[in-house]
Amino acid sequence: MSQDVESKVKSIIVDKLGVDESEVTHEANFTNDLGADSLDTVELIMEFEKEFDISIPDEDAENIATVGNAVEYLQEKVS
Amino acid sequence: MSLSLKGKTALVTGGSRGIGRSIALTLADYGADVAITFASSVDAANKVKEEIEAKGCKAKAIQADAVKLEKAEEVITELTDDWEKLDILVNNAGITRDNLILRMSEEQWDQVIDTNLKSIFNYSKAVAKPMMRNRGGSIINISSIVGLSGNAGQSNYAASKAGIIGFTKSYAKEFASRNIRANVVAPGYITTEMTDELDEEILETIKDETPMARAGDAEEVANTVLFLASDLSSYITGETVRVDGGMGM
Numbered sequence: 001m002s003q004d005v006e007s008k009v010k011s012i013i014v015d016k017l018g019v020d021e022s023e024v025t026h027e028a029n030f031t032n033d034l035g036a037d038s039l040d041t042v043e044l045i046m047e048f049e050k051e052f053d054i055s056i057p058d059e060d061a062e063n064i065a066t067v068g069n070a071v072e073y074l075q076e077k078v079s
Numbered sequence: 080m081s082l083s084l085k086g087k088t089a090l091v092t093g094g095s096r097g098i099g100r101s102i103a104l105t106l107a108d109y110g111a112d113v114a115i116t117f118a119s120s121v122d123a124a125n126k127v128k129e130e131i132e133a134k135g136c137k138a139k140a141i142q143a144d145a146v147k148l149e150k151a152e153e154v155i156t157e158l159t160d161d162w163e164k165l166d167i168l169v170n171n172a173g174i175t176r177d178n179l180i181l182r183m184s185e186e187q188w189d190q191v192i193d194t195n196l197k198s199i200f201n202y203s204k205a206v207a208k209p210m211m212r213n214r215g216g217s218i219i220n221i222s223s224i225v226g227l228s229g230n231a232g233q234s235n236y237a238a239s240k241a242g243i244i245g246f247t248k249s250y251a252k253e254f255a256s257r258n259i260r261a262n263v264v265a266p267g268y269i270t271t272e273m274t275d276e277l278d279e280e281i282l283e284t285i286k287d288e289t290p291m292a293r294a295g296d297a298e299e300v301a302n303t304v305l306f307l308a309s310d311l312s313s314y315i316t317g318e319t320v321r322v323d324g325g326m327g328m
Contacts, residue, residue: 037256039211039253039254039256039257042208042211043211046208046211046212
């Protein structure tokens, strides 16, 4: 399951930000490393919500800045 | 490209009377499904709903206080759940509580700012995510010539209407990359129930100051909103269009 979450998250990021899969490392920061603007990050969160059928409150969303943050948060949420 | 809103959905706040009513009916004339919100005029709102349905479009009349963000989010969620998307938002709800500054109460100030300005933040914020999901949208905020020129006895109203313009330009910049456009329509002297309350003397002065020397009709405002709502204005955002017979020149 956790592997599923990670690959799903990565494929959403690749799709949404138009980046190469190799760039989507655990440490990669959406804004600084993957070139996301502020609306891109909001859209990423919206996409996670849709794909995992959950609701991510704004205060949680603010703490999701890297690929690793997202994977860990979503693994916890969906488990 | 033709002027059609077929397949589009719209929400007009304060749509039961006056300019809002005219905007709602005009959007439906061009094929949009239209929801309106209203504060208290239940009968008038239901009548607008029936008129929209008679044009072959879907309609909703929702009683909603414009001042609470939570309420605005509820309204938008209801619409996007039932109609799948929202293409057009017309923030029209507004009130006046005229008084000279020396006599104006804090309550009069707050009521006007909340209803006219905060409501626009509420609905525009609530609609942002659905419009991003929908890859675009058009927001039209109804200001007033008074927001550009100021008016003795209307400092609260003028401040709210000028605030709308600043808000709209900021919104337009924040969401331009997502194809969400935001524009302002600033009516001059338009015959409605709101202007019926004005003194005869003031009305004469207004006419004297209007180069076209007549009051405008709510439909003339609605037609401008129609243009900004439609794809014919696809490259216009952050703009304020006066519909005032030349008064603001």
